[in-house]
Amino acid sequence: MVLRRHPSATCNRCDSALYYRYLEESTGWQISVTCDPEKGCGRDVVSKRAPRHHVDRPEEARAVAKRLAGEL
Numbered sequence: 001m002v003l004r005r006h007p008s009a010t011c012n013r014c015d016s017a018l019y020y021r022y023l024e025e026s027t028g029w030q031i032s033v034t035c036d037p038e039k040g041c042g043r044d045v046v047s048k049r050a051p052r053h054h055v056d057r058p059e060e061a062r063a064v065a066k067r068l069a070g071e072l
């Protein structure tokens with residue numbers, strides 16, 4: 001599990017920084033975006049799965065997660 005702070009995306013409820021993460025599974029990646037668990041409300045903003053045939057490498061999963069956070 002890798003948790004990274006997005007440079008600009010913020011929670012629309014509490015305005016804290018959003019974090020994104022990606023977890024490798026057997027058939028793909030679990031990608032999620034959460035609000036700052038310490039300073040913010042800590043809610044899970046979005047969670048989705050990316051199948052292996054779409055996202056193969058960790059760098060790709062990171063890019064997908066970061067883009068997802070940036071679109072919120």
Ligand SMILES: [Zn+2]
Nearest residue numbers: 011014035041
């Ligand atoms: Zn929040």
